Amino acid sequence: MTRLLRITLLSLLIIAGLFAAMVYSLTWRPEPKETLPVSCVAPRAPTLLPGQALKVMTWNVQYLAGKNYVFWYDTADGSGPDDRPTVEDMAASLDEVARVIRDEQPDILLLQELDEKAKPSHYQDQLALLQERLVDLYPCSAQAFDWKADFVPDWHIFGSVGRKLATLSRYQIEHAERLQLPASEANILSRQFQPKPALLLTYLPLSDGGQLAVLNTRLDGDAPGRSAVLEQVQTTVKLLDKFEGRGTPWLIGGDFNLLPLGQFLRLDAGKRGQYSPDSELHLLWDKYPMVPSNSQSSGIDREKWLTHFPNDPSVDGPDRTLDYLFYSPRIKRVEAKVRQEDTLRISNHLPVIARFLLPAAP
Numbered sequence: 474m475t476r477l478l479r480i481t482l483l484s485l486l487i488i489a490g491l492f493a494a495m496v497y498s499l500t501w502r503p504e505p506k507e508t509l510p511v512s513c514v515a516p517r518a519p520t521l522l523p524g525q526a527l528k529v530m531t532w533n534v535q536y537l538a539g540k541n542y543v544f545w546y547d548t549a550d551g552s553g554p555d556d557r558p559t560v561e562d563m564a565a566s567l568d569e570v571a572r573v574i575r576d577e578q579p580d581i582l583l584l585q586e587l588d589e590k591a592k593p594s595h596y597q598d599q600l601a602l603l604q605e606r607l608v609d610l611y612p613c614s615a616q617a618f619d620w621k622a623d624f625v626p627d628w629h630i631f632g633s634v635g636r637k638l639a640t641l642s643r644y645q646i647e648h649a650e651r652l653q654l655p656a657s658e659a660n661i662l663s664r665q666f667q668p669k670p671a672l673l674l675t676y677l678p679l680s681d682g683g684q685l686a687v688l689n690t691r692l693d694g695d696a697p698g699r700s701a702v703l704e705q706v707q708t709t710v711k712l713l714d715k716f717e718g719r720g721t722p723w724l725i726g727g728d729f730n731l732l733p734l735g736q737f738l739r740l741d742a743g744k745r746g747q748y749s750p751d752s753e754l755h756l757l758w759d760k761y762p763m764v765p766s767n768s769q770s771s772g773i774d775r776e777k778w779l780t781h782f783p784n785d786p787s788v789d790g791p792d793r794t795l796d797y798l799f800y801s802p803r804i805k806r807v808e809a810k811v812r813q814e815d816t817l818r819i820s821n822h823l824p825v826i827a828r829f830l831l832p833a834a835p
Contacts, residue, residue, distance in 0.1 A: 531726030592632030735771030
């Protein structure tokens with residue numbers, strides 16, 4: 474081997490090593506299971522009672538971007554003209570999100586797509602901004618990132634990302650965990666920068682010594698034929714089965730990015746690309762009750778149960794259901810709705826709200 478060749482190979486190895494070190498320092502590698510800090514002002518947070526009523530709301534607030542844009546990722550070919558919302562539009566959305574929450578005043582609030590230190594949302598800490606407006610309602614909270622990197626080399630972003638799930642509660646939270654879900658397939662480099670979907674698990678104590686498990690999630694908007702979404706649902710079902718086996722009542726809500734029974738064929742052919750004709754969500758609804766139910770989301774009044782209003786100029790209103798609440802059969806559903814009438818311009822998702830009765834003491 475000539476001296477020049479040795480020097481060239483050594484130089485390439487050094488460059489590769491420096492590049493790998495740079496990628497490692499810029500990206501995030503969460504553990505499969507992480508204990509999370511819980512913020513709880515104990516004197517103001519009561520403990521749940523067996524048999525009591527509980528109002529729950531889940532809402533993907535789309536990092537407070539509002540509905541004035543068609544973002545690059547909103548189109549199948551990535552050609553949407555907008556990269557990020559203005560600070561003014563995000564401020565207006567923040568006020569509207571706070572207004573709806575104050576009007577509904579759910580006991581447990583499950584939020585998805587809140588940003589922190591992300592370039593696309595002007596480096597805001599959106600959960601902190603929202604909590605400032607709700608400080609008297611929710612003494613307890615927990616949060617978990619599902620996308621985080623100091624730099625993403627996509628020219629639409631070309632900067633930091635930080636997106637999280639947040640659970641806010643009127644009642645005591647005694648423990649919280651982040652549980653990693655299977656991620657979408659990608660090459661080893663792309664995998665470092667992509668979202669890392671997760672379950673945000675919180676345990677709320679009951680006055681009789683038991684617990685209510687509350688889970689919050691946003692699953693991948695994956696493409697048919699790829700295994701990540703199926704594996705995410707399978708992982709979730711296994712965990713819920715464990716709660717059932719232990720006799721622990723549970724609720725899970727979020728943006729599942731999956732269609733209910735019967736909606737695939739109702740979508741225009743050009744809008745079906747990311748969904749499977751046989752929704753992976755059936756693994757959940759086959760075993761556990763959900764809000765909205767299949768009979769609601771695909772029945773005669775299905776328009777009332779649509780939860781997603783795409784950022785698509787060809788669509789003039791909500792056209793599919795992607796957001797749900799699932800719950801233990803031990804819990805009784807009292808009433809439910811999708812709040813549509815005054816939320817269509819706040820986010821591309823609409824809030825799903827339900828009232829339940831917790832199991833009575835044995």
